[in-house]
Amino acid sequence: MSKIERVAVVGGTHGNEFTGVYLYRQYMQNKQYGTRPSFDTELVFANPRAHDENRRYCDHDLNRQFTQADLTNPELTSYEQSRAKAINQQLGPKSDPRTDFVIDLHTTTSNMGATLLLLQQGEIYRKLAAYITVKMPEVIVIRDQDHLPRDEHNMLATIGKFGVIVEVGPVPQAVLRDDVYQQSHQMTQHILDFLELWNTEQLPELPETVDAFRYTECITLPVDALGNRLGMVHEHVQDGDFKPLHPGDPIFQCFDGSVVTFDGEQTVYPGFINEAAYYDNNLAMSFHEKIVIDVTSKD
Amino acid sequence: MSKIERVAVVGGTHGNEFTGVYLYRQYMQNKQYGTRPSFDTELVFANPRAHDENRRYCDHDLNRQFTQADLTNPELTSYEQSRAKAINQQLGPKSDPRTDFVIDLHTTTSNMGATLLLLQQGEIYRKLAAYITVKMPEVIVIRDQDHLPRDEHNMLATIGKFGVIVEVGPVPQAVLRDDVYQQSHQMTQHILDFLELWNTEQLPELPETVDAFRYTECITLPVDALGNRLGMVHEHVQDGDFKPLHPGDPIFQCFDGSVVTFDGEQTVYPGFINEAAYYDNNLAMSFHEKIVIDVTSKD
Numbered sequence: 001m002s003k004i005e006r007v008a009v010v011g012g013t014h015g016n017e018f019t020g021v022y023l024y025r026q027y028m029q030n031k032q033y034g035t036r037p038s039f040d041t042e043l044v045f046a047n048p049r050a051h052d053e054n055r056r057y058c059d060h061d062l063n064r065q066f067t068q069a070d071l072t073n074p075e076l077t078s079y080e081q082s083r084a085k086a087i088n089q090q091l092g093p094k095s096d097p098r099t100d101f102v103i104d105l106h107t108t109t110s111n112m113g114a115t116l117l118l119l120q121q122g123e124i125y126r127k128l129a130a131y132i133t134v135k136m137p138e139v140i141v142i143r144d145q146d147h148l149p150r151d152e153h154n155m156l157a158t159i160g161k162f163g164v165i166v167e168v169g170p171v172p173q174a175v176l177r178d179d180v181y182q183q184s185h186q187m188t189q190h191i192l193d194f195l196e197l198w199n200t201e202q203l204p205e206l207p208e209t210v211d212a213f214r215y216t217e218c219i220t221l222p223v224d225a226l227g228n229r230l231g232m233v234h235e236h237v238q239d240g241d242f243k244p245l246h247p248g249d250p251i252f253q254c255f256d257g258s259v260v261t262f263d264g265e266q267t268v269y270p271g272f273i274n275e276a277a278y279y280d281n282n283l284a285m286s287f288h289e290k291i292v293i294d295v296t297s298k299d
Numbered sequence: 300m301s302k303i304e305r306v307a308v309v310g311g312t313h314g315n316e317f318t319g320v321y322l323y324r325q326y327m328q329n330k331q332y333g334t335r336p337s338f339d340t341e342l343v344f345a346n347p348r349a350h351d352e353n354r355r356y357c358d359h360d361l362n363r364q365f366t367q368a369d370l371t372n373p374e375l376t377s378y379e380q381s382r383a384k385a386i387n388q389q390l391g392p393k394s395d396p397r398t399d400f401v402i403d404l405h406t407t408t409s410n411m412g413a414t415l416l417l418l419q420q421g422e423i424y425r426k427l428a429a430y431i432t433v434k435m436p437e438v439i440v441i442r443d444q445d446h447l448p449r450d451e452h453n454m455l456a457t458i459g460k461f462g463v464i465v466e467v468g469p470v471p472q473a474v475l476r477d478d479v480y481q482q483s484h485q486m487t488q489h490i491l492d493f494l495e496l497w498n499t500e501q502l503p504e505l506p507e508t509v510d511a512f513r514y515t516e517c518i519t520l521p522v523d524a525l526g527n528r529l530g531m532v533h534e535h536v537q538d539g540d541f542k543p544l545h546p547g548d549p550i551f552q553c554f555d556g557s558v559v560t561f562d563g564e565q566t567v568y569p570g571f572i573n574e575a576a577y578y579d580n581n582l583a584m585s586f587h588e589k590i591v592i593d594v595t596s597k598d
Contacts, residue, residue, distance in 0.1 A: 022528075022531075022554065025554075026554050054578075109471040109474060170471075172408040172469075172471035172472060172575045173471060173472055173473070173575065174472070174575040174576075174578055175408060175573055175575045175578070176531040176532075176573075177531070177532075177534075177537060177573065178531055178532065178533060178534040178537055178552045179534055179537070181531065229321075232321075232475040232476070232477055232480065233475075233476075233477060234477060235477040235478055238476060238477055238478070253477045255321065255324075255325050274474055274475075274476065276471045276472065276473040276474045279353075279473055279474070
């Protein structure tokens with residue numbers, strides 16, 4: 001068992017996700033929020049310039065800049081690429097990080113509720129998922145590209161030895177919602193409590209399994225040959241994050257009045273439905289499959 | 300009775316309100332949407348550069364640039380100030396406009412539903428309000444600064460002889476929602492139908508009164524002496540647009556855990572609650588009073 005000695009709580013990785021920025025400020029003013037007896041916590045405001053400009057990012061999405069290859073590539077010099085290198089110096093280096101556990105605070109415009117994104121596999125994640133869903137049964141656990149080796153993962157939360165993303169919605173960009181703020185704060189507190197109990201080997205008895213979702217693929221909006229969008233997410237799917245989408249169900253409403261149905265062969269569970277930030281890439285939603293995490297696994 | 304001979308339907312006045320931009324494109328491709336036998340309709344994409352940059356505006360809020368004084372002030376030269384002058388030339392001039400009726404399409408991140416904003420007083424507005432609420436009973440009618448002389452009103456919809464704003468939410472900035480898109484389209488079609496019936500003196504019998512709201516004031520978030528926000532909209536108010544807010548009700552949740560209550564002396568009806576675009580000015584919401592529009596008035 002790996003003891004967690006240094007933790008980082010990160011807000012403002014995306015400049016227009018206000019919840020993390022305001023939680024960062026609150027935690028700065030109230031150090032007891034981040035502190036636990038068995039570890040130190042560093043608070044990080046990841047992308048202040050993008051927040052000043054009220055944008056997700058200035059040049060590149062900061063939360064895609066953290067592969068080991070990119071962090072060590074001297075030719076990557078944009079604002080966010082430079083911020084990634086600075087954060088790597090502050091919390092990493094990724095190859096041998098001084099930070100044991102990173103909590104990166106995000107929000108979404110999608111109706112996902114409170115979600116915990118696991119980017120790697122291992123005992124600490126399985127037990128954390130079980131602990132959080134006992135404390136907050138409404139939390140949805142998502143495994144996101146957790147098959148990747150840590151050095152190939154491009155998200156900020158992989159800069160430490162371990163790390164997770166707290167992702168809560170729906171909230172528009174550039175808005176603070178009381179409920180989303182409180183859920184983000186609450187989940188962060190439970191994660192910190194978990195790490196304290198983990199360190200002191202005082203974890204309570206946990207359920208043997210956790211129902212969860214695993215990300216499988218991104219789905220793009222229908223576009224014409226010139227890349228112009230031909231439709232939008234159908235109201236049958238809108239706000240239905242993590243509800244089943246069956247083969248033949250409506251998925252896109254085209255502007256010409258026609259409807260595109262889901263042509264897959266098995267039921268999927270969409271997430272990040274109609275997320276504003278994914279419009280740059282014409283992404284409509286992500287698909288997930290249902291999985292069960294075996295908390296007692298010895299892997 | 301003033302005959303309506305030239306109409307303008309305007310989208311993209313705010314670059315990150317996608318619904319109007321996509322409706323503009325649809326109406327361009329399907330001219331029958333805008334056309335009616337008794338008048339011509341011009342379609343206008345008001346702020347294409349802001350849309351390209353996925354921002355509300357580049358330099359200044361375009362929808363505040365249309366007072367007669369500003370339109371004729373040669374010292375106002377920013378991008379939106381110049382766009383306002385170009386639109387004034389295209390649809391106006393404001394002092395003697397060639398456009399009789401302007402429909403300006405907007406969206407909000409607030410839970411306002413489908414609203415019709417009336418910026419001036421007069422018979423055509425009273426009858427339009429009655430007609431729309433018969434066709435779409437869910438529509439909320441708002442009188443917004445309709446006491447101002449038209450040349451002092453700074454919004455784009457006042458560039459024609461008459462004009463209204465179609466304002467629908469909730470939808471995050473930079474997102475198309477099927478329901479919001481359809482409601483905006485539907486209300487625009489009903490307004491155009493109304494104008495046709497108005498011109499041909501074939502309006503159906505209308506209700507004698509319409510329940511509506513009148514904007515009274517803007518409410519700012521609590522801030523400290525340095526202008527830092529101390530709290531956010533309380534969950535008691537969040538999403539409660541046009542629901543009564545009584546004296547003593549919670550209105551702001553402060554980050555330190557304290558709650559600010561509404562210290563007014565009479566019940567008000569908030570709108571634009573926690574609208575993302577108003578954060579620049581620390582605005583939390585608008586207050587409205589309930590009014591009844593007398594459709595039979597001879598004023």
